[in-house]
Amino acid sequence: VDPEVAALQRTAAERKDVIGLSGGLPDTELMPREEIAVALAAVVRRADEALQYAWPEGVARLRAWIAKRLSARGADVSADDVIVTSGAQQALSLIGMAHRGKRIAVGEATYPAAIAAFERAGAEAVVDDGDARYVMPGVANPSGRELLAGMPGGVVIADEAYTELRYDGTLPRPLVADARDRVWHIGTLSKTVAPGLRVGWLVPPRGEHQELIDLKEASDLQTASVTQEAAAYLLTRFDYDAHIERSRAAYRKRCEVFCTALHEVAPQLAFDEPAGGFSAWIELPDERDELALLERAIENGVSFDPGRGFRPPGSTGPSAIRASFSNAPIDQLAEGARRLATTLGASASRRHS
Amino acid sequence: VDPEVAALQRTAAERKDVIGLSGGLPDTELMPREEIAVALAAVVRRADEALQYAWPEGVARLRAWIAKRLSARGADVSADDVIVTSGAQQALSLIGMAHRGKRIAVGEATYPAAIAAFERAGAEAVVDDGDARYVMPGVANPSGRELLAGMPGGVVIADEAYTELRYDGTLPRPLVADARDRVWHIGTLSKTVAPGLRVGWLVPPRGEHQELIDLKEASDLQTASVTQEAAAYLLTRFDYDAHIERSRAAYRKRCEVFCTALHEVAPQLAFDEPAGGFSAWIELPDERDELALLERAIENGVSFDPGRGFRPPGSTGPSAIRASFSNAPIDQLAEGARRLATTLGASASRRHS
Numbered sequence: 075v076d077p078e079v080a081a082l083q084r085t086a087a088e089r090k091d092v093i094g095l096s097g098g099l100p101d102t103e104l105m106p107r108e109e110i111a112v113a114l115a116a117v118v119r120r121a122d123e124a125l126q127y128a129w130p131e132g133v134a135r136l137r138a139w140i141a142k143r144l145s146a147r148g149a150d151v152s153a154d155d156v157i158v159t160s161g162a163q164q165a166l167s168l169i170g171m172a173h174r175g176k177r178i179a180v181g182e183a184t185y186p187a188a189i190a191a192f193e194r195a196g197a198e199a200v201v202d203d204g205d206a207r208y209v210m211p212g213v214a215n216p217s218g219r220e221l222l223a224g225m226p227g228g229v230v231i232a233d234e235a236y237t238e239l240r241y242d243g244t245l246p247r248p249l250v251a252d253a254r255d256r257v258w259h260i261g262t263l264s265k266t267v268a269p270g271l272r273v274g275w276l277v278p279p280r281g282e283h284q285e286l287i288d289l290k291e292a293s294d295l296q297t298a299s300v301t302q303e304a305a306a307y308l309l310t311r312f313d314y315d316a317h318i319e320r321s322r323a324a325y326r327k328r329c330e331v332f333c334t335a336l337h338e339v340a341p342q343l344a345f346d347e348p349a350g351g352f353s354a355w356i357e358l359p360d361e362r363d364e365l366a367l368l369e370r371a372i373e374n375g376v377s378f379d380p381g382r383g384f385r386p387p388g389s390t391g392p393s394a395i396r397a398s399f400s401n402a403p404i405d406q407l408a409e410g411a412r413r414l415a416t417t418l419g420a421s422a423s424r425r426h427s
Numbered sequence: 428v429d430p431e432v433a434a435l436q437r438t439a440a441e442r443k444d445v446i447g448l449s450g451g452l453p454d455t456e457l458m459p460r461e462e463i464a465v466a467l468a469a470v471v472r473r474a475d476e477a478l479q480y481a482w483p484e485g486v487a488r489l490r491a492w493i494a495k496r497l498s499a500r501g502a503d504v505s506a507d508d509v510i511v512t513s514g515a516q517q518a519l520s521l522i523g524m525a526h527r528g529k530r531i532a533v534g535e536a537t538y539p540a541a542i543a544a545f546e547r548a549g550a551e552a553v554v555d556d557g558d559a560r561y562v563m564p565g566v567a568n569p570s571g572r573e574l575l576a577g578m579p580g581g582v583v584i585a586d587e588a589y590t591e592l593r594y595d596g597t598l599p600r601p602l603v604a605d606a607r608d609r610v611w612h613i614g615t616l617s618k619t620v621a622p623g624l625r626v627g628w629l630v631p632p633r634g635e636h637q638e639l640i641d642l643k644e645a646s647d648l649q650t651a652s653v654t655q656e657a658a659a660y661l662l663t664r665f666d667y668d669a670h671i672e673r674s675r676a677a678y679r680k681r682c683e684v685f686c687t688a689l690h691e692v693a694p695q696l697a698f699d700e701p702a703g704g705f706s707a708w709i710e711l712p713d714e715r716d717e718l719a720l721l722e723r724a725i726e727n728g729v730s731f732d733p734g735r736g737f738r739p740p741g742s743t744g745p746s747a748i749r750a751s752f753s754n755a756p757i758d759q760l761a762e763g764a765r766r767l768a769t770t771l772g773a774s775a776s777r778r779h780s
Contacts, residue, residue, distance in 0.1 A: 077637070084482070097480070099479060099480055100479075102475040102478060102479055105478050107471060107472065107478065108472070110471050110478065110653075111467070111468040111471040111472050112468070114464070114467040114468060114471060114653070115464040115465070115467060115468040118460060118463050118464040118467060119460065119461070119464050122455040123623075124623050125455060125458050125460065125463065125621035125622070125623040125624070126452060126453075126455055126621070126622060126623055127450070127452055127617075127622045127623065128623070129437070159647075160513055160625075160647040160650075160651070161647055161648055163645075163646070163647050163648045164646060164647040167645060167646045167647065171547065171548075174549070187644070187645065187648065190641070190644065190645040191645050191646070193645075194524065194641070194642055194645035194646070195645070196527070196549060264480075268478035268479070268653075269478070269479060269480045269648075269652075270476075270477050270478040270479055270480065270481070270651060270652030270653045270656075271478070271651060271652075271653055272513075272647065272648075272649070272650070272651040272652075284430070288543070288547070289547055291540070291543065292516075292520060292540065292543040292544050292546075292547035292548070293516070293517060293520045293544070293547070293646065294512075294513040294514055294516050294517040294520065294625065294647070295514055295516045295540065295622075295625075296625070297513075297625070298513070298623060298624060298625040298651050298654050299622075299623030299624075299625075300463075300467070300621075300623045300624055300654060301651050301653060301654065303623075
């Protein structure tokens with residue numbers, strides 16, 4: 075975490091005049107708020123389980139729901155194979171601990187907190203040629219694109235945080251379905267239901283299962299019983315697929331509004347339109363001081379995530395920014411694109427090299 | 428984690444005929460269930476914060492409550508110094524990560540998951556002569572006794588999980604009040620409110636604060652927004668001190684019932700009566716196979732925690748058991764003590780050496 079960037083983002087987040095295009099935050103309007111409130115109160119009132127300690131692998135009904143959805147997609151996964159984690163982030167951290175001293179290839183640009191999770195847990199994040207490879211099937215972060223061409227070789231860490239949010243509605247066959255013994259499968263409710271619940275999951279290769287349970291227990295004993303029970307209550311009662319379909323349509327619309335506006339005001343900015351998820355990844359034509367750009371952006375009333383945070387040590391890609399259109403009010407996205415273009419354009423003549 | 432012991436404990440937990448004296452589980456009857464249900468539903472319904480991402484250090488109102496209580500006990504701690512963790516366990520794990528490659532002294536017997544947290548995070552748990560020392564002020568686990576005689580020297584990891592549950596109602600001055608620069612202070616709601624919330628906290632030495640925030644963020648981004656917001660809602664509305672007083676009285680009563688019964692049926696078993704907390708630590712007069720004892724105990728309809736789990740590598744203490752009187756129905760505690768005595772007595776003649 076770059077402390078200067080973090081400080082700027084906190085400042086920006088508190089300013090109501092800044093259109094927030096930083097952070098991978100879901101749209102709170104899409105969250106099933108009333109259903110979650112009902113679920114939380116119900117599980118606490120009806121039994122001790124939601125308040126008491128639970129086993130480290132997590133609540134059985136929730137694991138069963140997760141396994142059922144993976145099975146329906148062709149994977150040989152049962153409830154006993156699933157470990158509930160405190161968000162996908164903890165799954166990444168635990169996998170990092172299981173790869174201590176090893177190298178994990180993450181590519182030229184990836185989710186910054188995955189790099190941090192691996193490195194802080196004692197593994198090394200590298201661009202390529204790792205002992206394992208970290209991928210985001212269907213929808214990669216930060217690009218919002220499918221970067222995989224078929225099943226990768228070797229040990230694979232498959233993070234499906236955004237996979238269900240492909241705008242075309244397709245859901246790829248999970249990698250774990252085709253290589254159960256070498257794929258670490260990660261999923262989460264953070265992008266589709268609510269990140270504040272911190273409910274994610276991990277399906278490790280079978281030979282690693284007990285080790286990962288032990289690492290999970292040592293890390294925080296278990297994920298909160300109350301959020302697990304509430305998630306299980308919610309997911310077995312409401313139409314999750316219909317909810318995903320609504321969410322996909324909403325983010326597709328947001329993407330269209332933002333990208334259309336950005337193309338209009340800054341036609342010289344070439345970028346791949348996202349196929350899903352929350353963000354666009356915009357590589358800049360010139361080398362730029364991304365921190366200075368962010369400072370100027372905030373002055374101009376918009377925020378973004380500097381690209382360098384997405385680069386693992388050793389990556390030498392061009393200057394870039396990630397702009398997330400997932401959380402700002404949708405009627406501000408076009409103005410956010412204009413402010414972004416102003417920020418990038420206003421400084422186009424001030425090259426650092 | 429000893430897999431054989433873990434398997435036996437899971438079996439025992441599922442058998443209704445086994446009086447559970449294993450695990451440090453609080454009494455669910457003491458948990459403010461309705462208040463928690465109301466708090467959870469309220470914070471989800473009233474604002475986005477409970478469902479959305481939050482900053483890694485945790486929710487400001489909760490940190491303020493924690494800091495205020497520590498300040499009232501003489502510590503120079505503000506809300507900005509507090510990091511909310513996913514239970515005290517995660518605080519231990521993060522501290523272990525911050526001490527990677529170093530030795531943490533834990534004494535002859537201590538909380539097993541502290542040993543696991545330190546070791547899995549890359550530190551080494553040793554009996555004594557560490558680079559840092561792990562202590563449980565006021566009420567140690569497993570003994571239920573005050574083991575500290577004054578302020579220890581060097582770096583101190585002070586785990587106050589049970590400190591508020593001293594039967595005599597005294598609350599010791601927190602170690603962090605007298606050595607702010609070398610004490611890592613840990614607290615939790617798990618023993619006093621509900622472990623299923625997974626809300627604990629950490630106050631690191633000031634120079635370590637940012638590093639610990641970074642480790643926390645890499646580990647799971649943040650503790651669940653919804654449980655943090657609910658905890659803040661609850662704690663600023665209900666009389667926590669009165670709740671603690673009720674809890675102390677209830678566990679004191681449980682302790683009396685259990686210890687009186689055990690002394691009566693097994694007067695030859697000498698053990699120190701707990702001064703607080705959930706458990707008694709009973710060192711056995713002979714060397715015993717603790718796993719075989721546990722198997723026999725479960726046959727006899729009672730469970731306990733084998734002492735060896737509490738020993739760090741290199742500790743050579745006598746055979747022992749931890750018996751927790753905190754969670755079994757109070758009217759079964761005397762019978763539990765009898766079954767425990769039978770188990771220990773029935774095998775008194777079968778020495779292994």
